[in-house]
Amino acid sequence: MTSQPPFIRINSVSRVFNGGNGVHDLSLEIPRGSFVVLLGPSGCGKSTTLRLIAGLETADHGTIEIDGKDVTSAPPSKRGLSMVFQSYALFPHLSVAENIVFGLKVRKTKKDEIKTRLDDALRVTGLEGYEDRKPAQLSGGQRQRVALARAIVAGHPLCLMDEPLSNLDAKLRHAVRKDIRDLQQRLGITVVYVTHDQTEAMSMADIVILMKDGRIEQIGNPADLYLKPATAFAAGFVGSPPMTLIPANALPASVIPDGVNTNILTFGIRPEDLILSTEHKDQPWGIPATVTGNEFLGAETFVFVAIPGTDGATARLPGRVEISPGTEVSLSWAGAAAHWFDGEDGHRLTPTGPSTPAQDTKITSQPDTATSIL
Amino acid sequence: MNEMARLQQRRLALYGWMLAAPALALMSLFAFYPAIATFWHSLFTRGTSRRPSIFAGFENYGDLFADPTFWTVATNNLIYAGVTIPVSIIFALIMALWANAHIPARSFVRSAYFTPTILPMIAAANLWLFFYTPDLGVIDQITGFFGASPTNWLGQPETALASVIIVTIWKEAGFFMIFYLAALQTIPPDLREAARIEGAGRWTYTRRVLLPLLMPTTIFVFVNAMINSVKLIDHLFILTKGGPNNASKLILYWIWEMAFAYFDSPHAAAMTILVLLVLGLVAVAQFRLVEKWTHYR
Numbered sequence: 179m180t181s182q183p184p185f186i187r188i189n190s191v192s193r194v195f196n197g198g199n200g201v202h203d204l205s206l207e208i209p210r211g212s213f214v215v216l217l218g219p220s221g222c223g224k225s226t227t228l229r230l231i232a233g234l235e236t237a238d239h240g241t242i243e244i245d246g247k248d249v250t251s252a253p254p255s256k257r258g259l260s261m262v263f264q265s266y267a268l269f270p271h272l273s274v275a276e277n278i279v280f281g282l283k284v285r286k287t288k289k290d291e292i293k294t295r296l297d298d299a300l301r302v303t304g305l306e307g308y309e310d311r312k313p314a315q316l317s318g319g320q321r322q323r324v325a326l327a328r329a330i331v332a333g334h335p336l337c338l339m340d341e342p343l344s345n346l347d348a349k350l351r352h353a354v355r356k357d358i359r360d361l362q363q364r365l366g367i368t369v370v371y372v373t374h375d376q377t378e379a380m381s382m383a384d385i386v387i388l389m390k391d392g393r394i395e396q397i398g399n400p401a402d403l404y405l406k407p408a409t410a411f412a413a414g415f416v417g418s419p420p421m422t423l424i425p426a427n428a429l430p431a432s433v434i435p436d437g438v439n440t441n442i443l444t445f446g447i448r449p450e451d452l453i454l455s456t457e458h459k460d461q462p463w464g465i466p467a468t469v470t471g472n473e474f475l476g477a478e479t480f481v482f483v484a485i486p487g488t489d490g491a492t493a494r495l496p497g498r499v500e501i502s503p504g505t506e507v508s509l510s511w512a513g514a515a516a517h518w519f520d521g522e523d524g525h526r527l528t529p530t531g532p533s534t535p536a537q538d539t540k541i542t543s544q545p546d547t548a549t550s551i552l
Numbered sequence: 553m554n555e556m557a558r559l560q561q562r563r564l565a566l567y568g569w570m571l572a573a574p575a576l577a578l579m580s581l582f583a584f585y586p587a588i589a590t591f592w593h594s595l596f597t598r599g600t601s602r603r604p605s606i607f608a609g610f611e612n613y614g615d616l617f618a619d620p621t622f623w624t625v626a627t628n629n630l631i632y633a634g635v636t637i638p639v640s641i642i643f644a645l646i647m648a649l650w651a652n653a654h655i656p657a658r659s660f661v662r663s664a665y666f667t668p669t670i671l672p673m674i675a676a677a678n679l680w681l682f683f684y685t686p687d688l689g690v691i692d693q694i695t696g697f698f699g700a701s702p703t704n705w706l707g708q709p710e711t712a713l714a715s716v717i718i719v720t721i722w723k724e725a726g727f728f729m730i731f732y733l734a735a736l737q738t739i740p741p742d743l744r745e746a747a748r749i750e751g752a753g754r755w756t757y758t759r760r761v762l763l764p765l766l767m768p769t770t771i772f773v774f775v776n777a778m779i780n781s782v783k784l785i786d787h788l789f790i791l792t793k794g795g796p797n798n799a800s801k802l803i804l805y806w807i808w809e810m811a812f813a814y815f816d817s818p819h820a821a822a823m824t825i826l827v828l829l830v831l832g833l834v835a836v837a838q839f840r841l842v843e844k845w846t847h848y849r
Contacts, residue, residue, distance in 0.1 A: 265740060284747075
C-alpha cells in the first residue's frame with residue numbers, strides 16, 4: 179500500500195469561513211482502498227475537509243488531487259465520487275429505485291445497464307422489494323441503506339460519508355457500522371468517513387485523521403491513536419471513558435521520569451492502566467485519592483476518584499467492584515503505561531531515562547492489587 | 553351499560569352539531585341561501601311596474617347564449633385566464649428562485665417584488681393608467697425615445713385586453729412569489745448538493761427535483777390564480793370599463809353591468825349561476841387530477 183501513489187493527495191489546502199472556522203494549511207494523503215475516518219469535535223473542520231474533497235467547497239489555497247488528477251477546481255460530478263449525507267438527502271418525491279438511479283439517469287446511462295446496476299445495488303444493500311416505496315414510507319435504517327445504495331450504484335472508486343450513522347439509534351448504528359465496513363472491503367473502494375464519534379472511528383478505520391480547529395492533530399491507525407496519542411487533545415478525545423489528564427505537579431516528584439521535565443507537565447493515564455489499592459502497606463508508593471462514585475456496566479466497573487489538586491481520575495476495573503464513596507485508596511500504575519504531555523502546547527513527551535525503580539515494582543504487584551480490592 | 557353507551561353516543565353527536573352550528577348558521581345565511589336565492593331569481597323574468605316578474609324557466613339562460621356579447625366576454629375571460637395564470641405563475645417561480653438565491657440585497661429584492669401585492673388593485677390600476685397614457689405615459693415615453701409613434705394602449709380594441717392582462721400579472725406575480733419563496737425554504741440544501749454530486753446541473757435539478765417538490769405550492773397558486781382570473785375586476789373600472797367595444801370586458805364586470813348599470817338582475821343571476829357551475833366543475837376536476845400527480849410531504 180505504501181509503495182503505491184496516494185489515491186487522494188491534499189496539498190496545504192486552506193478554506194476559511196467568516197467566523198474563522200474552516201481548515202488551515204491542511205496536507206494529507208489517503209491510500210487507495212483504505213477506510214479513512216476524519217474524526218474530531220464539531221467545528222474542527224472535518225466536514226469542510228470532506229466537502230473540499232467532494233467539490234462542494236472550493237479551496238482558497240492549495241491543491242487537491244484524486245487518483246493522480248488535479249481536481250482542485252473541478253465540479254463534484256467530474257471527480258468520480260459519491261457521497262452519503264448525514265440527512266441522507268433522498269429525493270422525497272422519487273421512489274427508492276428512482277433515487278438510486280438518479281445519477282445514472284442524469285449521466286444518460288443505457289437502460290439495461292441501469293437495470294443491472296440497480297438490481298446489484300438493491301441486492302447488496304438488502305433493499306429488494308422496497309423499490310417502489312417513497313422515502314417517507316421507510317424506516318431510518320432503510321433510508322440509510324437507500325443512501326448507501328445510491329452511493330455505490332455508480333461504481334465510483336471513492337465514497338464520501340458525512341456522519342451517515344448519526345440519525346440512527348444506538349443498536350442499529352452498531353449493525354450498520356459493520357455493514358458499511360464489509361461493503362467497503364467487498365467493493366474495494368476508498369471511503370472517507372466523517373464522524374465525531376470516536377467509537378465509530380476506532381471500530382471502522384484503517385486510518386484515523388484526528389482534527390482540531392481546522393488542523394490535523396494526529397494521523398495513524400486506531401491502535402496508534404489509542405496507545406501513543408500524539409497530543410493531550412488526542413489522548414482526551416480517543417477512548418471511552420477518555421484518558422485521565424492531570425497536571426503533573428499534583429503527583430509526587432519521584433514518579434516523574436527523566437527527560438520529561440518541562441515547566442508545565444501533564445500526566446495521562448488510561449482508565450484500565452490505573453491500579454487501585456485499598457491496602458496502603460502493600461504499596462511501595464502510591465498516590466492518595468478518595469473514591470467519589472462508581473458505575474457498574476456488567477463486564478467492568480468504572481470507579482471515579484478525586485485526587486487533591488486535580489479534576490479527578492477514572493479507573494476501569496474488570497467485573498463487579500464495590501467501593502463505597504469516601505473510601506481512601508492509593509493509585510499507582512506501571513511505568514510504561516503513563517503518558518506525558520507538554521502542558522503548554524500539549525505534544526507528547528518521551529521519557530529518556532529508565533523508569534524509576536519504584537515504578538518497576540508496580541508491574542509485578544498489579545495482579546495482587548486487583549484482587550485485594552475484591 | 554348498553555343504554556349508557558347509546559346515551560353517550562347521542563351526546564357526542566349533539567356536541568358535534570353544537571360545535572358546527574355557528575359556522576353552519578353563518579354559512580347558510582351568507583353563502584348557501586344567497587346561492588339558492590340567486591338560482592331561484594334567475595328563473596324569473598325581469599319585473600317592471602307595468603309587467604310584473606313571471607316564472608320563465610331557463611329562458612334567461614337561453615337569452616344569454618343567444619347574446620353575442622356573452623361569447624365575446626367568455627372568450628375574453630378565457631384569454632385573460634389562459635395568459636395571466638401561467639405567466640404569473642412562471643414569473644412568480646423565477647422571481648422566487650432568484651430571491652431565494654444568495655444574492656446581495658436579498659431582502660430588498662424580496663420586498664421590491666412584494667410591493668405590488670400591498671397596493672390595492674384600484675391604486676395599482678391608477679398607477680398603470682399613468683403608464684399607459686398616450687404620449688405622456690412612461691411606456692410611450694420609452695417607445696417614443698426609440699422613434700415609435702404614441703399608442704392609445706387602453707383605447708383601442710387590439711391592445712386593451714393585453715394591457716389589462718399585464719396589470720394583473722404585475723399585481724399577482726409578487727403575491728404568488730411569496731408562496732414559492734416559503735416552499736423553497738423548506739427544501740433542504742442537501743438535496744441540491746446530492747444532485748450536484750450525481751452530476752445534475754442547475755436545469756436538471758430544477759426540473760427533476762425542485763419543480764416536483766414545489767408541485768403542492770403550484771397547485772395552490774394555480775387555484776388562487778384561477779379564482780382571481782374570474783373575481784378580480786377592480787382594475788377594469790379604472791382602466792377600460794370593459795371597452796372599447798367590449799374588447800376588455802370580463803365575465804364578472806359584465807354581470808356587474810347587467811345587474812347594477814342596466815338593472816337586469818335575472819340575467820345577471822343566470823350568468824352568476826353559470827360561473828359558479830363552471831368554477832365548481834373545474835375545482836373538482838383539478839383536485840381529482842392533481843392528487844395523482846402531486847407528492848405531498
